[in-house]
Amino acid sequence: MNAKAAPDGVAFDDIQVERPQLDAVATAYRELHAGWEKASDAAERVAVFRDWDALRRRVSSWSAYTRLRFDQDTSDADRKAEIDYLDDIAPKLARLETDFQRTLLASAHRSDLERALGAHVLKLWEADVATFAQEIESDLTRESNLETTYTELIAGANLAIDGEHVNLAGLEPYLQKPDREARHQAQLVRDAFFTANGAELDRIYDELVRLRHTMARALGFDDFIGLGYKRMHRIDYDRADVERYRDQVARDIVPIAAQIIERRRAALGIDQAMFWDEPMADAGANPAPQGDAEWIVAQGAAALSKVHPEIGGLFRMMVDRGLVDLRNREHKAGGGYCTSFPDYGVPYVFANFNGTHGDVHVLVHEMGHAFQDWQSRYLPALDYLTPTMETAEIHSMSMEYLAAPHMEAFFGSDAERYRHQHLEDALLFLPYGVAVDHFQHLVYAAPESGPAERHAMWQRMEARYLPWRRYGDLAYFARGGLWQAKPHIYQAPFYYIDYTLALCCALQFWARSRREYQRAVDDYIALCRRGGQAAFLDLVRSANLASPFDGTALERVVEEARSALSLA
Numbered sequence: 001m002n003a004k005a006a007p008d009g010v011a012f013d014d015i016q017v018e019r020p021q022l023d024a025v026a027t028a029y030r031e032l033h034a035g036w037e038k039a040s041d042a043a044e045r046v047a048v049f050r051d052w053d054a055l056r057r058r059v060s061s062w063s064a065y066t067r068l069r070f071d072q073d074t075s076d077a078d079r080k081a082e083i084d085y086l087d088d089i090a091p092k093l094a095r096l097e098t099d100f101q102r103t104l105l106a107s108a109h110r111s112d113l114e115r116a117l118g119a120h121v122l123k124l125w126e127a128d129v130a131t132f133a134q135e136i137e138s139d140l141t142r143e144s145n146l147e148t149t150y151t152e153l154i155a156g157a158n159l160a161i162d163g164e165h166v167n168l169a170g171l172e173p174y175l176q177k178p179d180r181e182a183r184h185q186a187q188l189v190r191d192a193f194f195t196a197n198g199a200e201l202d203r204i205y206d207e208l209v210r211l212r213h214t215m216a217r218a219l220g221f222d223d224f225i226g227l228g229y230k231r232m233h234r235i236d237y238d239r240a241d242v243e244r245y246r247d248q249v250a251r252d253i254v255p256i257a258a259q260i261i262e263r264r265r266a267a268l269g270i271d272q273a274m275f276w277d278e279p280m281a282d283a284g285a286n287p288a289p290q291g292d293a294e295w296i297v298a299q300g301a302a303a304l305s306k307v308h309p310e311i312g313g314l315f316r317m318m319v320d321r322g323l324v325d326l327r328n329r330e331h332k333a334g335g336g337y338c339t340s341f342p343d344y345g346v347p348y349v350f351a352n353f354n355g356t357h358g359d360v361h362v363l364v365h366e367m368g369h370a371f372q373d374w375q376s377r378y379l380p381a382l383d384y385l386t387p388t389m390e391t392a393e394i395h396s397m398s399m400e401y402l403a404a405p406h407m408e409a410f411f412g413s414d415a416e417r418y419r420h421q422h423l424e425d426a427l428l429f430l431p432y433g434v435a436v437d438h439f440q441h442l443v444y445a446a447p448e449s450g451p452a453e454r455h456a457m458w459q460r461m462e463a464r465y466l467p468w469r470r471y472g473d474l475a476y477f478a479r480g481g482l483w484q485a486k487p488h489i490y491q492a493p494f495y496y497i498d499y500t501l502a503l504c505c506a507l508q509f510w511a512r513s514r515r516e517y518q519r520a521v522d523d524y525i526a527l528c529r530r531g532g533q534a535a536f537l538d539l540v541r542s543a544n545l546a547s548p549f550d551g552t553a554l555e556r557v558v559e560e561a562r563s564a565l566s567l568a
């Protein structure tokens with residue numbers, strides 16, 4: 001259990017993690033095996049489980065802490081060394097962990113755990129043991145090293161624009177400039193970075209794909225797709241469901257997305273919407289927060305409290321206790337995420353504020369993750385604290401919609417424009433999201449393909465799901481290179497569809513919140529409290545949402561969106 005948890009949280013500076021030494025952890029596992037053997041009744045077996053869970057929470061906290069510290073300064077040699085140690089030891093720890101999971105799963109007394117913890121945890125362990133065998137240990141280390149190489153390469157981008165030097169996250173405000181030629185220039189700078197680094201990015205991905213395929217074969221899968229799904233702990237749906245869902249996005253969403261692009265083109269008064277025009281909802285500047293990072297933080301607690309006082313209270317606690325790092329700076333890794341320290345029971349939000357509306361978006365989104373994590377901290381198994389990702393992203397994306405009525409706090413009189421654009425952006429995101437997913441299915445089904453074939457695969461995806469896209473003189477992107485900007489493709493294979501499945505659910509919360517706000521919030525909070533105690537479709541049903549796979553959920557969302565956006 002999370003032994004060091006306090007009801008009002010813990011300060012980041014007080015969090016102490018311990019670098020696990022392999023010998024000591026191996027000894028602990030020998031004792032766990034012996035304890036399980038010796039246990040004579042259900043209570044003693046559950047006690048052995050609790051010791052194991054506490055050990056896993058300690059290791060998990062160290063791992064989260066190590067990754068966070070590296071992301072905060074990717075140029076720090078000590079932090080890099082600690083990440084290398086983590087990459088090296090993680091597969092060895094996975095071996096000890098899956099060995100013990102195998103013992104529990106094969107035990108005649110597994111029902112004792114099922115009664116105490118619920119049946120779902122055993123299914124999660126079955127997925128875990130299917131993804132690991134000792135012979136892939138060194139491949140796993142190599143895989144982590146390659147993922148870190150990608151992070152370093154992207155974080156190291158030093159781009160000259162308007163007499164300044166920025167990284168890729170720092171380029172974002174330039175990509176949204178109201179001046180069309182300025183946006184175009186910023187995309188040219190981005191395109192040039194990928195032109196210069198494309199060969200290395202191809203090399204990293206090529207090795208990752210082959211490595212992942214080799215591991216899948218060693219574990220008895222036909223290809224990495226099967227292994228990738230197991231790694232994501234997908235228990236109650238399969239690749240055929242996902243394929244049907246992508247087809248529905250092509251059928252139901254691509255047409256309305258094309259209409260949105262057309263409306264943006266007309267609003268901008270231009271002949272053709274180019275890639276650099278897509279982010280602009282109209283000719284005015286995109287809505288931007290009316291203050292700096294500090295001001296956004298100050299506004300944040302009040303706005304989140306309007307969704308629910310506990311959510312605002314959690315944010316206030318996290319800021320007071322140093323559990324957020326929000327500003328973009330040199331050598332900081334890109335992106336935004338919520339991580340957590342499970343033996344302390346506190347979440348942590350990492351972001352890269354850059355002055356755009358993305359700052360508010362990422363803050364609210366990550367606070368959805370943080371709230372679920374905080375609500376779930378006393379659940380009895382580490383496996384339940386973070387649900388599978390398509391569920392976890394419901395928590396974050398739904399928070400965006402439940403907080404939407406309170407956006408005046410950040411955008412003042414521009415709040416309605418923000419809400420409008422946020423909804424449009426969601427509809428534009430769905431085709432892109434399934435393109436990223438479909439691309440990876442093509443890649444891993446043909447692992448012998450080379451870089452040129454992969455770029456051609458991405459072009460096919462753009463033609464199917466993003467038919468309006470025009471790259472003009474962005475030569476590298478025009479040749480099918482944009483996928484390399486998406487970290488998930490390198491670091492979290494098959495994760496991406498989860499954002500779109502979750503968005504299909506979050507948009508249902510949005511539609512409901514327009515009619516019955518309080519009931520939507522109540523269902524949302526109940527869903528967060530359940531954490532990861534059940535599989536995706538079970539949780540979706542319990543929150544009074546339709547399954548994204550039922551064939552009509554997207555259709556109904558589109559209907560509501562058409563009316564909200566006044567699109568015929």
Ligand SMILES: [Zn+2]
Binds near residue numbers: 396
């Ligand atoms: Zn998220």
